[in-house]
Amino acid sequence: MMYKLIIVGGGFGGLVLANRLLDKGFKDFLLLERNDRLGKKILVTGNGRCNLTNVDVSVSRYHGDNAAFCASALERFGSSELITFFAELGLVVTEEGGRFYPLSRSAASVLDCLRLRIDGAPLPDGKKLCECESKVVDIRYENGRYMLTAENGKKYQAENVVLAFGGKSGANLGTDGSGFLLAEKLGYTVTKLTPSLVQLKTSDFSKSLSGVKHKACVTLYDGDRFIATEDGDFLFVDGGVSGNAVFELSSRLSLTSRPQIKIDFIPNMTREELSSALMKKVKHFGFLPAEKLLVGYVHSALSAWIASRCGVKGIQISELTASQLSDVIACVKNCRAKIDGAFDFKASQVTHGGVSTKEVDEVTFSGKKSKGLYIVGEALDVDGDCGGFNLQWAFSSAMAAAENFI
Ligand SMILES: Cc1cc2nc3c(=O)[nH]c(=O)nc-3n(C[C@H](O)[C@H](O)[C@H](O)COP(=O)(O)OP(=O)(O)OC[C@H]3O[C@@H](n4cnc5c(N)ncnc54)[C@H](O)[C@@H]3O)c2cc1C
Known part of the structure; x- marks a missing residue:
């Protein structure tokens, strides 16, 4: 069957796009998702609460070779547009310390709002809007149309394709980075990927x-x-x-x-304030070992570790010299650790790097190397800070891409 549009990836961005198209009466699309169900990753976001966006959405919260690329989509489809979009879908959000979460405090309610119209009943003409367990493994552009092949051997054709396959973080959720091969097959550059x-x-x-x-x-x-x-x-x-x-x-x-x-x-005490507070400890609890000096200020295990690091373990608090006390305070206020790199993609929430934004139009999200191809979300070389900025980016870019079809 030939579609006007195929969306590759039923994650946050793909689902936002599909819902936006439906809102505007555009139904000639098919969403392909490799997992057995849509939006699996959404369920684990924000520790199961889904931090949807932030009061402080601005280009400065995003990273990539050309973070200014985000400006147009963030301006047109920012946090207030996201909140309105979800309100239309029946989801109320609430703010907590600058971060927005669903009022239900449950990521499952975000997923339900996004998925129910897409994987619910088929359209009157028998067409489906999505197919799960369809991992796209090949894509070609031939005779003015895209030919897609899924791992299960099924073939699809479309005039337009939106790549919304996410990044390389969270392989167990469907995003193992293999989606980038699709962009590469069509001639796009993928910048260095790091967790x-x-x-x-x-x-x-x-x-x-x-x-x-x-x-x-x-x-x-x-x-x-x-x-x-x-x-x-x-x-x-x-x-x-x-x-x-x-x-x-x-x-x-x-x-x-x-x-x-x-x-x-x-951080809320200066060295001097901490020093005079600890002098009271010395006065009242001098009989205790130095491992207990910081109990009440830091976790007891950390208090013991600091004593050990400063070489005062086992010494009575009242016996500590001024220089030893000063070492302890320095360790609390200025504890240094050498970093040996980051944990791997499996442990990461988002991927730094992706399809080069130099090869994508920042207003339409169309690829500059092939007609009718659009790339959105984490698949692009754009990653946001922690705090709702990544779902916001998937939303903003998907909404901008939807404009091409409505
Ligand atoms: C543990 C965790 C917690 C997070 N918490 C937050 C948070 O609270 N707030 C926030 O803003 N961000 C959070 N993020 C980041 C955020 O989830 C992602 O940045 C966002 O989901 C990206 O949206 P996307 O649509 O681009 O990709 P995704 O949501 O990752 O969706 C991509 C989809 O494409 C599918 N897919 C991949 N390849 C293919 C293929 N070849 N064929 C078919 N389908 C394919 C995948 O299975 C997946 O469903 C978190 C991430 C993780 C891992």
């Missing part, structure tokens, strides 16, 4: 800290050169560090060759 919004590897912390969470201010350096700083959750994991603050910095890791981080575990 972003991901834990960072370091061997500078002990295993005993795994699972310890803290609010902290984390700064990324390349050697001694400042790169960026982030306040937020900081989590020790086996072999590395995680949490929102670390995720944010991971998107800047490609700018470094000798990465290291500085952690301030008590």
Whole structure:
């Protein structure tokens, strides 16, 4: 069967596009999804709550070889347009610290709103709007039409194709990066792919800290050169560090060759304030070992680790010298760790790199190398910060691509 449009990928962007087309009465499309159901990844976003967008959507929150590419779509289809779009689909969103979530606090309700009209009953003429378990493995442009082949051998034809196959992060959710081969087959350049919004590897912390969470201010350096700083959750994991603050910095890791981080575990106290607070500890709890000095300020496991790192483990608090106290305070306020790279794509939320934005029109999202081909979402060399910016980008680019058909 020949379609006016085939959408490759039934993730967030593909589903937004399909819903927008339906809203405007355009039904001559087929959405192909490799998984057995649509939008699997949506369910895990925002820890199952789906952080849809952010109050602070602007080009500065996006990365790629040419992040300014995002400006037009973000301006036309920003966070208020996203909120209105979902309101039309019956989903109410609510803001929490600048981030927008569904009022239900459930990513499943976002997916339901996006999927029910697409994988529900067939159209009156018997046509379906989507086919799952259809992984597109080949695409060619011949005689003014696209010929697509799925892994199961099925063949499809369309005048236009939107590539919405996502990135390389979350292979278990259908995005293993193989979609990029389709763009390459049509002559497009794929820039270097690296995992972003991901834990960072370091061997500078002990295993005993795994699972310890803290609010902290984390700064990324390349050697001694400042790169960026982030306040937020900081989590020790086996072999590395995680949490929102670390995720944010991971998107800047490609700018470094000798990465290291500085952690301030008590950013809301100056060294002097911490020092005078600890003097009270010395006065009242001098009989305790130094491992307990910071209990009440940081997690007890972190307090013990800091004592160990400063070489004061086992020494009574009252016996600590001024220089030892100063070392402990330095370790709390300026704890350094060498970064040995990022965890791999499996652990990452988003992919840095993708189809080169130099080869795509920033207004229509049409590829410059082939007529009737459009590329949206994470498949492009655009990745956003943590906080709803990536779903927003998939939305903005999909809405812009939809304009070509309505
Ligand atoms: C754990 C996790 C949590 C996240 N949380 C958030 C969050 O809270 N907020 C936020 O903004 N972003 C979040 N993200 C990022 C966000 O989910 C993605 O950036 C966004 O979904 C990208 O949308 P997309 O439509 O471009 O691609 P995707 O949503 O990844 O969809 C791509 C779809 O294409 C399908 N596909 C791939 N190749 C083929 C093929 N060859 N043939 C057919 N189908 C194919 C895939 O199976 C998939 O369904 C999170 C990501 C992860 C992994």
